[in-house]
Amino acid sequence: MILGEFLLVAVLAVPALGAVVVAAIPHDRAARVVGVVVAALTLLATLPLPAGRERGWFAYAPLPPSPEASVAIHPWHQVDAPWVPGLDLRFHLGVDGISWPLVVLTALLTLLCCYYTLWKVPEGSSGRALVALLLVVEVGILGTFLAFDLVLFFVFFEVVLLPMYAVIAGWGGPDRRRAARKFALYTLFGSVLLLVGVFVVVAAAGTADLLALTGSAGMSRGTQLAAFTLLALAFAVKSPLWPLHSWLPDAHTQAPTVGSVILAGVLLKMGTYGLIRIAVGVAPEGARWAAPVLGVLAVAAILVGGLVCLAQTELKRLIAYSSVGHMGFVLLGIATLTATGLQAALIGNVAHGVITGLLFFLAGAVKDRTHTGDLGDLSGLRETAPRLAGLLGFAAVASLGLPGLAGFWGEAFVVVAAVQVGGALWTTLAVLAAVGGALTAAYFLRLLRQVTHGRPSPAVARLTPGLAGAELAAWAPLVLLALAVGLAPTLVLGVAEAPVDALLEVLP
Template sequence: MNPDGTVALGGVALVATIGLPALGAILLALLPARADRAARITGTVFAAATLVVAALLAIGANTGGWFGYQPPSAGPPGVRPWHDLDLSWVPGLDLRFHLGVDGVSYPLVVLTALLTLLCCGYTLWRVPTPGRGRTLVALLLVVEVGILGTFLALDLVLFFLFFEVVLLPMYAVIAIWGGEDRRHAARKFALYTLFGSVLLLVGVFTVVTAAGTADLVALTGGDGLSRGTQLAAFTLLAIAFAVKSPLWPLHSWLPDAHTQAPTVGSVILAGVLLKMGTYGLIRVAVGVAPEGARWAAPVLGILAVAAIIVGSLVCLAQSDLKRLIAYSSVGHMGFVLLGIATLTATGIQAALIGNIAHGVITGLLFFLAGAIKDRTHTGALTELSGLRESTPRLAGLLGFAAIASLGLPGLAGFWGEAFAVVAAWQRGGPLWTTLAVLAACGGALTAAYLLRLLRRVSHGPASPAVLTLTPGLSHAELLAWSPLVLLALAIGLAPTLVLGVAETPVGALLEAIR
């Protein structure tokens, strides 16, 4: 809001970022079933408009320039958002419709909008069930509303509501368009998510009741919360976010959901839905209950390293392409958690760039895995050998994505994992030094299973399923994959694209929780 009570352009952009995909989903629901392709085109247009508006949120950042007035919000300097919109929502309960964006949430907002656009555009050429693309695109837009709202919400109650919006449409995407065992995977996803949601609701209720406010800016630093309240709240919130991320040992819904989901569902799941948990851990759990975070930091560090090691060892035993990529997310999210657990600027920055890198690279990997499975009708590694001989371009892209995922310097996957290990080492002491060494060993295991994947799929004599493949790639595939390839290169060569915008808010967050 401006001082004169009018809504600044930044506030309008915040509402538009959420409102455009919501409007697109409603419009698609109103279109007749016979207009299936027109509906998919319409949904893609709305997704493109959302990406444009989301990208424009950086204009006027930190300056209160022409695009948005910087309000004198409560909270430590620097924790305040670039732009925000704070309106009375339910006056009787003192609930507010409070949205905002800063350097912590902005990269995730843009990544969400980009991946949704790529997935909607992908459905113009490839629909799992012909004639039902309209419904699939509408559900993807609803999922986008929930994810974007989670990243933009600065009110705990609003955060919880957006957090829950994702559940039913993602359940439907898996249950309707998934593989043979899709209903079991969808039910498992729903049950785990509901378990986390109950804990999140109790955690939110605990904080709001004790503090007398749901404003995340005012709550940052834990002011007004006793030590006992912070310990209880952090425990509830951390477990809830661990389910969504998912973090070991609450990860078992992930492989089934990824394996059974359609390609676009897997891309959204891995690319941005998992980030709701790690973002919530930073913004809400650590920000609101810092004493609880400091108390639980050693446990979080141990669980993070366990996730890295266990995830890598399980990947070495996998024989299905999508399942291997799914389990790799457990290890990568372990590095993100390790960075958060250190509670240092280096660690939080590592977690943030690790989130973005994982979304870009794993999104690309699932696009490629879907393309391979669509062509060969199998995901078994033993039936995919010789891909390089039959489809060299597809094999080359798979090699690029795998090398980026294992953390090769110069590509996006390197920075998050390297900085997480450095942050743990810098914490010092026997525990954190041991965790840093074990995490580094886990990085070596990551390289082992991804190189094994490339050896099994790309090299050797061509299997019968691969021999019949056509060597070229479609225009739809090139359009969907090229932005992710370029981003993996850009972030790897210029990590300041993510770290630059996050430096000030991360510093302010750490200053507030000391």
């Protein structure tokens, strides 16, 4: 087995085995330390995956495709072994420039969340169980990004449901059980649609291999329209796309800090990644047919998310609704079906994961210190905790799309892509998306004015000014990444350019 194949297996095997080991260790603190080590090893295994290409780290030199493979997917590395021979299902993993940034982001956020549990676990609960569940969630998300078999993709997609439900229900806020049930019900609804969509594709094409499926091999136009509708609805629930988004604010508000970071940082990306890799790749005629509807719904999400955020009075709920708007930009980029739009969607995915993950870490720190998330009770933070207020200000301006930070590239070039498509509809959508961007700036500036400025409220006045070293260690990588991706977008765009261009070749 060559190094790349070994690393692909290790990326899934290490956290899977680590979850079992962590759950078996009787000492809670020792188990959490082992969990951090396991998450760190997983991250280290993801970093060298692009190595060995002929033209350097950010060049694209794919493996030679097999005769039956689609021209749209040329993985850097593959693992392909029999899984269920009687049904011709294979344990087929692979990685390319579309999936690798999300794989690294997943591993990084899981490491930071496991590290966070070393010094902050809800009182009276088991940190060992929480870390084990986080590692199981990591396996499901990484497997979703690496699966090149449609049935295997579905299995990994579903692995995430139960452990994330347990994280919310076991370590969340006062209304955690209702929020967890709502999350589970919506996710199960999406899962049923995804299962039916997978069945339609496999039955029509006679294979579950994504290398062969990409480009609609063996499927009529009518089948593609039906398959895309089912798959798009399933991924819209996970993304979430308005009006299927209502589980998200409740889940974020009640989830513990690490649950919110994983939810916003990478779990939502399973939907947008699936929309690009599966729905668009497998049913390109369906994607072209549904693109205007997706564009309209995406812009509706941007505007509704922005307007609701302007009216929000709870810190975590505001950040949660901001995700609805940000993912609307990602979905609009996908709906354009252009190289600029898909690239903007991919970098928007990564930027949202980094910045919103940081925002939820900071919101958790504020709520832990003040015991409230009500914006009316949080004024004057810069007077009593200037470092925390400064970091919150940095994350807010990054999220609103300030040039030079990661949030700028995705949202700005989604608007450019919509203009490039042309026509009255797409030009109108571009203008409305730009208005949505202005709403984003408005509600984040409102957030900063209410929380950081003014006379310190009683809840804020008693804060100690310093930050723990562990907090800075957990947040620093996200701050640095927001700067790095903002200043050097080729960190994401460089690896994705060739596979995006190849994917567009199969579109009608």
